[in-house]
Amino acid sequence: MWDMGRTILTIIGVVLAVWLLMTVIGSIISMLKFFFFIGFVAVLVVLAVTIVAKMARSR
Template sequence: MGRTILMILGVVLAVWLLFTVVGAILSMLKFFFFIGLVAVVVVLAVTVVSKMSRSG
């Protein structure tokens, strides 16, 4: 009986750990995507300002 309870607790803990790790990885990927998007916007803005100042 005790072995069955411990096995069930182990499975629940493993599933909880799996979901926690997957959630952390997805959160990190979303953060990196946001940082990359901001970097692209900054590069485009600098490029546009550079082209405008050179032509004027």
């Protein structure tokens, strides 16, 4: 009887470990996408400021 309980608990443990792993991987991917978006916006702001500064200097 104890062997069956141990097997069931092992299966539940493995399922929970896989679920936790997928959750962590999803969180990391989401964070990287967010950082990429913030970096993209920062590049656009730097380009806009550079263009405006060059236009003002050329006058």
